[in-house]
Amino acid sequence: MSDSRFLSLEKLTLSYGKNVAVPEMDLDIGKGELVALLGPSGCGKTTTMRAIAGLMEPSSGAIVLDGVNITRVPANKRPVGLVFQSYALFPHLNVYENVAFGLKLMGVRGAELDTRVNDGLKTVGLSNFASRKPAELSGGQQQRVSLARSMVMEPKVLLLDEPLSNLDARLRLEMRTELQRVQKESGVTMIFVTHDQVEALAMADRIIVMLDGKIEQIGTPEEIYNNPVSDFVADFVGFENVFERVDDKIKTANGDIAINGTIDPATKGLAWRPSMVTLGEGPFEGTVRGTSFAGGTREYLLDTPLGQIKAECAASLPAHDFGAVLNFDLPVAKAAQLARTGNL
Amino acid sequence: MFQNRAEAIALVLPAAIFAGAVFLVPVVILLSEGFRTGDSWTLQAYVDFFSQSLNQAVFLRTLKLAAMVTAVAAVIGYAAAFAIVNLPPKGKGRITGLVVLPLMISPVARTYAWIVILGRTGIVNKALVSVGLSDEPIRFLFTETAVFIGLLQLFLPLMIISLISALENMPRDAVPAARVLGANWLQVFTKVILPLTKEGLVIGGTLVFTGSMTAYITPAILGGSKVLMLETLLYQRVTMANDFVSASVIALILIVMAFAANLLLKRLATARNKR
Numbered sequence: 001m002s003d004s005r006f007l008s009l010e011k012l013t014l015s016y017g018k019n020v021a022v023p024e025m026d027l028d029i030g031k032g033e034l035v036a037l038l039g040p041s042g043c044g045k046t047t048t049m050r051a052i053a054g055l056m057e058p059s060s061g062a063i064v065l066d067g068v069n070i071t072r073v074p075a076n077k078r079p080v081g082l083v084f085q086s087y088a089l090f091p092h093l094n095v096y097e098n099v100a101f102g103l104k105l106m107g108v109r110g111a112e113l114d115t116r117v118n119d120g121l122k123t124v125g126l127s128n129f130a131s132r133k134p135a136e137l138s139g140g141q142q143q144r145v146s147l148a149r150s151m152v153m154e155p156k157v158l159l160l161d162e163p164l165s166n167l168d169a170r171l172r173l174e175m176r177t178e179l180q181r182v183q184k185e186s187g188v189t190m191i192f193v194t195h196d197q198v199e200a201l202a203m204a205d206r207i208i209v210m211l212d213g214k215i216e217q218i219g220t221p222e223e224i225y226n227n228p229v230s231d232f233v234a235d236f237v238g239f240e241n242v243f244e245r246v247d248d249k250i251k252t253a254n255g256d257i258a259i260n261g262t263i264d265p266a267t268k269g270l271a272w273r274p275s276m277v278t279l280g281e282g283p284f285e286g287t288v289r290g291t292s293f294a295g296g297t298r299e300y301l302l303d304t305p306l307g308q309i310k311a312e313c314a315a316s317l318p319a320h321d322f323g324a325v326l327n328f329d330l331p332v333a334k335a336a337q338l339a340r341t342g343n344l
Numbered sequence: 345m346f347q348n349r350a351e352a353i354a355l356v357l358p359a360a361i362f363a364g365a366v367f368l369v370p371v372v373i374l375l376s377e378g379f380r381t382g383d384s385w386t387l388q389a390y391v392d393f394f395s396q397s398l399n400q401a402v403f404l405r406t407l408k409l410a411a412m413v414t415a416v417a418a419v420i421g422y423a424a425a426f427a428i429v430n431l432p433p434k435g436k437g438r439i440t441g442l443v444v445l446p447l448m449i450s451p452v453a454r455t456y457a458w459i460v461i462l463g464r465t466g467i468v469n470k471a472l473v474s475v476g477l478s479d480e481p482i483r484f485l486f487t488e489t490a491v492f493i494g495l496l497q498l499f500l501p502l503m504i505i506s507l508i509s510a511l512e513n514m515p516r517d518a519v520p521a522a523r524v525l526g527a528n529w530l531q532v533f534t535k536v537i538l539p540l541t542k543e544g545l546v547i548g549g550t551l552v553f554t555g556s557m558t559a560y561i562t563p564a565i566l567g568g569s570k571v572l573m574l575e576t577l578l579y580q581r582v583t584m585a586n587d588f589v590s591a592s593v594i595a596l597i598l599i600v601m602a603f604a605a606n607l608l609l610k611r612l613a614t615a616r617n618k619r
Binding site: 075080084085 | 521
């Protein structure tokens with residue numbers, strides 16, 4: 001076991017009855033990493049996490065944690081913590097008792113129990129809430145209790161299922177920083193599941209993009225954001241104009257169309273973010289079918305010979321009306337070059 | 345909702361008068377019989393009732409059988425309800441339907457069905473004798489066991505239904521959360537499931553206990569005069585001895601026991617909660 005293979009999934013296959021949710025997944029996660037499992041709903045990310053926690057038995061393959069094969073170890077004996085999307089606090093116990101729940105089962109008693117529970121509550125800033133019942137807490141506070149309840153167990157891996165999805169926009173930002181802080185301070189290996197690329201990009205050291213039970217791409221937030229390997233990943237991280245390549249042309253609904261620049265023959269597809277589309281000049285014409293103001297920028301939906309194109313320009317420029325005809329270009333030099341296509 | 349209380353009272357009044365006339369008054373009259381000797385008020389009827397060893401035995405047997413049926417229904421009920429709640433929605437609906445089905449069949453028919461099964465020439469005895477496990481038919485009918493089985497199958501659905509709704513109201517991830525926090529299945533039950541479903545258990549327990557105490561047809565058919573329970577004793581006193589005083593005493597005992605059982609179960613539930 002090396003630090004880069006602290007948690008390993010080896011040909012892990014997960015099924016619901018006859019339906020294979022995750023086929024033969026291989027994945028290594030390093031000690032102390034903060035990893036995001038990113039994908040649309042139904043991609044197998046939550047299933048994978050439940051299997052790591054022991055709540056679902058793999059049909060084949062192995063899970064190795066810190067050199068120990070835990071594939072057949074029951075959930076209650078794994079050194080793994082899990083923060084549920086619903087928080088799953090015990091409503092009949094107060095905050096202190098919730099955090100003490102796992103420690104008591106471990107046999108921690110008396111002064112040590114008290115110290116560890118209070119330290120846990122302090123870490124998440126809820127020392128004054130020890131005697132409250134979960135129903136008397138806000139969603140954000142419940143989330144923190146759930147986090148503390150798992151953290152006091154000192155798990156080797158902490159899993160979080162959609163940790164921010166039930167919080168409002170403001171709390172989400174706060175909780176993001178909070179989770180990163182707790183992770184950096186404790187050094188715990190943390191894996192969180194999300195369908196929100198913004199969340200994954202903002203928090204993770206490394207992102208694993210999943211589709212249909214398979215890993216599409218693994219990379220740092222920068223790599224995923226700038227160099228998506230496939231049309232699916234490109235679309236998922238905000239490249240809204242994705243095309244397959246045919247020779248030196250791009251494939252559109254209206255046939256193959258040549259674009260400016262030379263395309264690397266290894267490239268299977270090209271993708272542009274709205275901000276990468278040159279607006280106001282270029283060989284193509286598009287009719288404005290929709291506009292939306294986004295603060296610093298204005299986004300246009302254009303009907304073009306290439307199909308619908310999303311383009312964006314500074315909001316300080318004069319706005320174009322519905323039906324206005326604009327010139328634009330898709331510069332190859334700016335495009336993300338996709339190594340795989342066919343998943344959109 | 346109402347402009348004034350008079351409107352609300354006016355709407356309730358017909359039902360109240362009807363219930364008072366046909367239920368409350370007769371019950372009060374009947375129960376008061378038990379406290380009267382001639383013109384004076386006294387507890388003598390109760391002293392007399394409990395001084396007879398037959399009555400003591402019937403009282404204790406009723407209590408024992410009702411308690412046993414409730415306890416066994418709770419154990420079987422939790423297992424069944426937990427399994428049903430975790431089924432996919434389609435299967436859940438079907439199985440719940442099957443659980444409720446017996447409630448739609450007349451208890452007389454259901455109880456007579458047990459005679460077909462447990463009688464001298466019933467299925468069980470035929471099987472035992474033909475396999476050679478027993479030389480002659482075993483007497484199942486007119487035993488406490490028969491009454492116990494009959495009452496259990498009569499009231500088990502009520503327990504299961506109460507526990508299903510209690511389990512469904514539990515937070516969805518409470519059980520997996522407890523597992524991940526290190527609880528074995530016994531601890532999951534005692535520390536999470538039981539405290540979170542105790543209301544359902546109190547409701548189910550009260551229904552089953554009260555039902556078993558006051559059931560008439562099942563002990564009458566499966567127990568007969570060999571295994572008297574309070575309800576069959578009451579009927580016997582009235583029809584055979586025209587003894588309305590004993591009937592009144594038994595009726596009040598049954599009412600008090602029902603309330604006591606409910607209070608006790610509630611007390612047990614909250615005691616566990618305080619810890």
